[in-house]
Amino acid sequence: MLDKLLEYHQTPATDRFVSKVMEGIKRQQRMRQIILTAASVIGGSFGVAGAMLLSDPVGQLITQFSAGESPMSVGLALMSAVAFLGWLLHDETRMSV
Numbered sequence: 001m002l003d004k005l006l007e008y009h010q011t012p013a014t015d016r017f018v019s020k021v022m023e024g025i026k027r028q029q030r031m032r033q034i035i036l037t038a039a040s041v042i043g044g045s046f047g048v049a050g051a052m053l054l055s056d057p058v059g060q061l062i063t064q065f066s067a068g069e070s071p072m073s074v075g076l077a078l079m080s081a082v083a084f085l086g087w088l089l090h091d092e093t094r095m096s097v
Contacts, residue, residue, distance in 0.1 A: 066073070 064073075
């Protein structure tokens with residue numbers, strides 16, 4: 001009975017039917033692309049605004065660490081290098097976290 005309900009009573013016009021379906025798909029893809037672009041621009045602007053708000057305290061922190069008065073600066077630099085190399089080389093070393 002379900003097959004009887006779901007079957008076409010007449011065959012659709014192939015060229016027109018296919019072109020309408022493809023136009024609908026293209027319209028949906030354009031809408032998704034617009035939404036993705038808008039979200040990326042909004043997210044990027046929030047990121048830039050946050051970086052600008054934090055730039056002065058981060059600059060002061062970097063200046064304090066670069067003075068070399070704190071042993072934490074050496075540890076931070078070492079751990080940053082290890083983290084970067086672990087991220088960069090994790091495929092060759094088969095490391096997993």
